[in-house]
Amino acid sequence: MNNAELAAVGSEYVMNTYARYPFALVKGKGSRVWDADGREYLDFIGGIAVCVLGHSDQRLNNVLREQSEKLWHCSNLFWIEPQIELARKLVQNSGLSKAFFCNSGAEANEAAIKLVRKYFYRRGEQKRRSIIAFRNSFHGRTMAALTATGQSKYQEGFAPLVEGFAYADFNDLNSVRALINDEAAAVMVEPVQGEGGVMPADTEFMKGLRQICDQEGLLLVLDEVQCGMGRSGHFFAFQKYGVIPDIVTIAKGIAGGFPMGAMLAGKLPVSGFEPGDHASTFGGNPLGTAVGNAVFDIVGQEDFLRQVRAKGNYLQNKLRELKDGRIINLRGLGLMLGLELNTNHNKLLEICRQKGLLLIGAGPKVVRWVPALNISEADINQAVEIFAEALAEWPED
Ligand SMILES: Cc1ncc(COP(=O)(O)O)c(C=O)c1O
CATH class of the missing domain: 3.40.640.10 (Type I PLP-dependent aspartate aminotransferase-like (Major domain))
Structure with missing residues (x-):
């Protein structure tokens, strides 16, 4: 089934507890996911701060497979x-x-x-x-x-x-x-x-x-x-x-x-x-x-955690370079950051999705950045570039 078909059947049979986006994710690898129409996205939602090692990590896949046989x-x-x-x-x-x-x-x-x-x-x-x-x-x-x-x-x-x-x-x-x-x-x-x-x-x-x-x-x-x-x-x-x-x-x-x-x-x-x-x-x-x-x-390795801190700082620095009067604050720890706007972010996040970047809010005015903890600097760069383009296209209220 494609996105539209899945959304239609889903609306009929799945309880109405989420304001869902009109597409289904069917595949993931690292920090990238694909929807049912084959579109690729950079995933900065990560199942809402769940996929700490991104999607389909080979080491986790192997452990799961081995345990499933025991x-x-x-x-x-x-x-x-x-x-x-x-x-x-x-x-x-x-x-x-x-x-x-x-x-x-x-x-x-x-x-x-x-x-x-x-x-x-x-x-x-x-x-x-x-x-x-x-x-x-x-x-x-x-x-x-x-x-x-x-x-x-x-x-x-x-x-x-x-x-x-x-x-x-x-x-x-x-x-x-x-x-x-x-x-x-x-x-x-x-x-x-x-x-x-x-x-x-x-x-x-x-x-x-x-x-x-x-x-x-x-x-x-x-x-x-x-x-x-x-x-x-x-x-x-x-x-x-x-x-x-x-x-x-x-x-x-x-x-x-x-x-x-x-x-x-x-x-x-x-x-x-x-x-x-x-x-x-x-x-x-x-x-x-x-x-x-x-x-x-x-x-749990100290070297991994040091990299999370470094990548968190890197992402913060990139976000601080963004120039838009509607951004009023940036806060958080490590790779859990919130970019506060002076207005509702819904339209902005929709533009990001259309451009292939998945981001979620934390409340109506805070854009939450919770990527995989092993995200690469290249993926951070790409995400912030897409976000900057989306900001430029985001109409004033
Ligand atoms: C701080 C905190 N506590 C508890 C929960 C609830 O977790 P779950 O959805 O796994 O029940 C969440 C979920 O977002 C959370 O962020």
């Missing part, structure tokens, strides 16, 4: 070899204690929220069950993760939400202090707010949150679903801030496109879960964790 799936009632290996790598890299595997970012955050509550429950502090989250955050679409998400546009129509959440302002420690009471159990924050407009936390803010949590006996939960797995130029973004969380959640890039999420917990909260408290049929499945190991072995 064992696809077994229950977590059994020890799973690649899962144990990946848990050890993530724990040793993060300095936390243990890993729980699931299938997505929202699920990792649900696990974190449940762990916070069960930890205090087991300590006999049943009253402590409230989580301080942030305005403009995004934590996923399941009910508790949606409640933690401090943006009413995602929550509208889904009441009643989950009890026990309060919202502070991002990068504002006083607004966090104002919410602390004897019910407060944890602070939950993205080190770089992704969907909220690629907004990095200030270092003083992150260090201040750690301090407040220590003083008040709260757990610090970091949602690194988007900014983790090397995207910030550090394996975990918290490593850039020099702040160790009690719990961190990751997903997206963890297996380079194979659906997987994880929650890592430190010494204190890890005692919160006992057998039967939480589970996932597919979480940590042999196929996913085999690929996860291969991704970690590449992305």
Whole structure:
């Protein structure tokens, strides 16, 4: 089927949950993808910060094929070899204690929220069950993760939400202090707010949150679903801030496109879960964790991360050269950048697509740049050239 046919049949049978572009991607290699009509695009969306090694990486393909011939799936009632290996790598890299595997970012955050509550429950502090989250955050679409998400546009129509959440302002420690009471159990924050407009936390803010949590006996939960797995130029973004969380959640890039999420917990909260408290049929499945190991072995290398930082700087410098009065800010970490405009970007991104460059927004006015972490400088140059042409053709409102 071609693009038009796929869009027509898709509209008939697939639930209407996305404002989809009128074409289907059918093939990918590295930072390039092809649609059903054979058109080539430079992919700076990467499945929304998922495809950390681009598309169809031969090393990942080989691991997936080899594992598929050994064992696809077994229950977590059994020890799973690649899962144990990946848990050890993530724990040793993060300095936390243990890993729980699931299938997505929202699920990792649900696990974190449940762990916070069960930890205090087991300590006999049943009253402590409230989580301080942030305005403009995004934590996923399941009910508790949606409640933690401090943006009413995602929550509208889904009441009643989950009890026990309060919202502070991002990068504002006083607004966090104002919410602390004897019910407060944890602070939950993205080190770089992704969907909220690629907004990095200030270092003083992150260090201040750690301090407040220590003083008040709260757990610090970091949602690194988007900014983790090397995207910030550090394996975990918290490593850039020099702040160790009690719990961190990751997903997206963890297996380079194979659906997987994880929650890592430190010494204190890890005692919160006992057998039967939480589970996932597919979480940590042999196929996913085999690929996860291969991704970690590449992305976790210091030399690879140094290159992510270098390429992030390179892309930033290129974007700073763009001259257009509608560009008002550029921010981000590593290869997670947001170019803020003073007006809606929809038409601009459509012109980019027509010219063969895939970019996505983060909110209505921020253009998000989240390419593969192994993107080449030549591909960065080409993308920025296309973007500059699109800017020149983009009509004023
Ligand atoms: C920071 C953050 N947390 C959680 C999620 C939800 O992840 P998923 O869509 O895998 O459930 C996302 C997705 O964009 C995210 O960016």
